Amino acid sequence: MSSTPTTFDVRADFPILSQTVHGTPLVYLDSGATSQKPQVVLDAEVDFLTRANSAVHRGAHTLAGEATELFEDARATVSGFLGARPEQLVWTSGATFALNLVAYAIGNATAGRGPSRFALAPGDEIVVTETEHHANLIPWQELAARTGAVLRSIPVRDDGTLDTDAAASLIGERTRVVAFTHVSNVLGIVNPVAELVALARTAGALTVLDACQSAPHLPFDFDALGVDLAAFSGHKMLGPYGVGGLLGRSDVLDDLPPFLTGGSMVTTVTLDEAHFLAAPQKFEAGTQPVSQAIGLAAAARYLEGLGMDAVHDRERTLERRMMAGLREIEGVRILGDASGVERVGIASFDVEGVHAHDVGQFLDDRGVAVRVGHHCAKPLHARFGLTASVRASTSVFTTDDEIDVFLDALAGVRPFFGVGA
Template sequence: MIEMTSDTRAAGRHGGMPAYTDVPRFDVAKVRADFPILTREIDGHPLVYLDSANTSQKPRQVLEVLADHYEHHNANVARAVHTLGTEATDAYEGARAKIARFIGASTAGEVVFTKNSSEAMNLVAYSFGHAGADVDPRFRLGPGDEVVISEMEHHSNIVPWQLLCQRTGATLRWFGITDNGRLDTSNLDELVNEKTKIVSYVLQSNILGTINPVAEIVRRAHEVGALVMLDASQAVPHSPVDVTDLDVDFLAFTGHKMCGPTGIGALWGRAELLDAMPPFLGGGEMIETVKMEGSTFAPPPARFEAGTPPIAQAIGLGAAVDYLTSIGMDAVRWHEKELTAYALDALTEIPGLRIFGPEVPVGRGGTISFALDGIHPHDVGQVLDAEGVAVRVGHGCARPTCARFGVPAVTRASFYLYTTTEEIDALVRGIGSVRKLFS
């Protein structure tokens, strides 16, 4: 899905390939000028923002669209015939269409707006295990059935399935992680079997940076009649993603990690599967008819968007998609691969530093988690912050992954389209300050 650029300077000893001259590029300085927050200083130091896997910063183009909506077009959607209502509805549905094109969906109706990817995954999990003769067999779940996830999941792709299995009596199983941070698919045919109802796993790990295989897992799952869901929260913002090419059944991602606002995410699902799924939440605009004796429900995506939706946030996400499209996702991908190779070269030279996940820039994204011998990650994060370097510390909402590698927490640096090699140099200097302070 993601290939490595062989730019000589960026690849270093981890790349090992001849330089390419025809890879897509963009002007990083020009991009950085679009992000007002990057001009900030922290304690007298220029802000070095290396926490984009947590949440990305927002370009002026998105902020201006949000302001314009609230100043000139603010109204509820799908409820009014007045001008403002029509304008808001057109912008909201226009954003849905942009997002559908961005991920290669067949129709805009396959895109359901949620408040984040966590809600999207909960929505799918909720669809399984409902009682009644009218339930689609693909969503029937009970004792003897199995759900497969992986050990490297974000908690959002663990807890909903745990709750589902507790509710239905189904069994939760999972792929392990190899010592070098790859998904262990050595037991794929045994793990994904005729008992499996759904396989749900992360496309790119938020802790290890690992980009997981898709084709072989989808082939096996569909062979035994199971559905496949991808958590693409760390993939859609960073590389081209096409749901048709992936051939999965569901895909979840979130807006705030891809230059969009908080409070907005999306679930993509095959149209015929969404049609077969029961409502997740009840309320306004998700209905067809309501009587005191019972209700019928609207077709997707409205069926899953009860109540007033995150209107401005969806419109802002549409603006973020416009922004990323104007730069080019291939260019974003290459930029981050070069940064990752550069960072791996620099960090592996630091004594006492242990990297979790692949130590080569192939099959991994721009997220690098590490530990310093004898120094708690919270101390690392505080010292780095004092020098203006923002990183994530803790278990990263992926505690089982940390447990797999025998640590309670990690320090995580994550890159995006506005990150520079100079900022990675600042991280390395900051780590030097940490080691000096705790030596």
């Protein structure tokens, strides 16, 4: 990490940030839910739609050829940005789809529609963590219910870190899948990927990583991480809605059976049977997210131009400023206030005596946009004795001054509601 804090003068690149809310300049601290888009991303989609719009991998006309080339160039750009090869990237509508794809593909293998290496038997175990977003929890609950597998979870300690001792005891000879988030979308803590991968490998288990909160904020190298599969979402990394992806080791993608079937993913079809293309196309049935993929490639190039080491450095500076300020405000309890751990710019907290939704409305009236609720992580909130929290999350366009505006506004919440006076 550099000794001089990195700063980015990029706010002018994001048109939406120039507006005011309730007569106050917008302070957008909700990138953990969805990031704002730089103009280059908007332009990339519009340019495709106005110049080369056509269905890909179909037709022999000029527009079809150009659209296909742009679409596959986008695959190469995004996969390269994430440390993978083009054939290792399956386009999906987002991370939720990608994770469901894996769970249902394993279910198809269990039903005899794929290699037995992925089949589950009653009593086999799927291990997740207590920090998971519902998108990396509910698909595994459903798979366990369909197959008779047992779902187990690695607990978190009071400071929000994973209990790695418990992980070592939970991951064993019956473990077939270990699915875990790279960065908690509630706590902002970077989980020990290498340690969990090592445990899973010893057990011979498949590893599935939720990379939604890491791909936009950390240098991300799929190959170096050593996981078998990783899901990410485009709209959280400065890209469009409706696109994301599943990264996979080639041998895993080759052997996993498809989830959705239909056009685009077949080689031959008769009235009795069909044969499928190789990965990744065998997982891309139907109409592909063409303009969205092209927009996401523009987002990847934008982030690459900033440098992901510099992005992480900058967001760590913002995170430290935000956490230090939160600790000084009376009545604020930070979830996962661990010290000495790697984090991204996400902080979730409870304001004593004031409901999270009221806190969010108070901040919005002052131009500050944050997330309120359970952040699609109800079990983790239950672990901390809460039903909801307030979450502030940063991005490359966040400034020091905006963090201060947020903290100053937050300090006024309890006095405004007459709590703790």
